[in-house]
Amino acid sequence: MIIGKVVGNLWATRKDEKLNGLKFLVVKKQLNKHAYSDELIIAVDNVGAGIEDEVLITTGSSARISLNRQEVPVDMVIVGIIDKMDYIE
């Protein structure tokens, strides 16, 4: 899984109707405690994450599994809010 920080929201009125009701969050991908990637990713929230939360993101076909309905065309889902991450640098 990858880690990131929630930095914003994305709205899309015209969308695949299978995406209705989902919340899309803008996430800055985090490389480590000191660095972020320049690339933003859009992840569906499945844990009630908010702005500035550090989150755990599952990608690919495994992301769909988090949503409990396999027929949703998403490939990145926030599956956890990080409380603490300790590591040797």
Place this chain on the structure above:
Amino acid sequence: MIIGKVVGNLWATRKDEKLNGLKFLVVKKQLNKHAYSDELIIAVDNVGAGIEDEVLITTGSSARISLNRQEVPVDMVIVGIIDKMDYIE
């Protein structure tokens, strides 16, 4: 999901017949509000997107799910047109 801007069209007469009827758009992958990747990607349109639209793209096996027929060999589908994206820089 990734974000991008629709910049053009792609035509392919000789193709896998399972792709017949699909519209292929040329998309510039967007890293954030200020930067684009040099790499173009080709995505199938599923929301009526047009040139200059900023779009949400689902990749991999999840892309097929958007098309409502699993037997299509595509790995990038436009699943939404972005109205607004707000984020803390």
Place this chain on the structure above:
Amino acid sequence: MIIGKVVGNLWATRKDEKLNGLKFLVVKKQLNKHAYSDELIIAVDNVGAGIEDEVLITTGSSARISLNRQEVPVDMVIVGIIDKMDYIE
């Protein structure tokens, strides 16, 4: 999907027998009209592509779907020959 230019052929006598009968093409991944990646990829041809053709390539599990037999261990298949690609630079 990604785009590339067919630049050569690859032969492998000793291979997984589920790959028998497939044609492996060497493809230079194209970033845009003016730039190619240094990385070569090997894709199975499903449209009769030849050297110098610009092609559309589907990757991952979706690549298998193009071949009409799911039991083939391939992850990149040429699904179309590009006639024209128009885009705003």
Place this chain on the structure above:
Amino acid sequence: MIIGKVVGNLWATRKDEKLNGLKFLVVKKQLNKHAYSDELIIAVDNVGAGIEDEVLITTGSSARISLNRQEVPVDMVIVGIIDKMDYIE
């Protein structure tokens, strides 16, 4: 598969309940014997790995298969602890 070194732990109280009971390890992706990537990844432990262990990681849908229950939204699982890796540089 990719290789990495276990460098820490990650805790997430609020998470997809399908992740309950799993242990999340912080892993530094290893490029070769002399170099690591700056990017940390989070992998679920399936072999009893500990800090400083060099490990083998399976990604994507194959990661779920390691856990013996397909309904878990994970995309990186530690499937082995490396005893030795010999290679010609």
Place this chain on the structure above:
Amino acid sequence: MIIGKVVGNLWATRKDEKLNGLKFLVVKKQLNKHAYSDELIIAVDNVGAGIEDEVLITTGSSARISLNRQEVPVDMVIVGIIDKMDYIE
């Protein structure tokens, strides 16, 4: 598919038992005839490849298909030994 050169072996006594009996080879990913990536990958051998062989590697869910048993948590399998690769530079 990607191409690489077999450069070594990897041993892991403590591993997911579904990996028992598989041979793990250390592979240097090849970008083209003149360049290699710095990143080593670990692939399961399915064709009897040996040190210095140039090989064809299938990744992701398609890699499992090569092994004829879908319940194996691997994402990179050597599916062919390259005899010859001719291409226009």
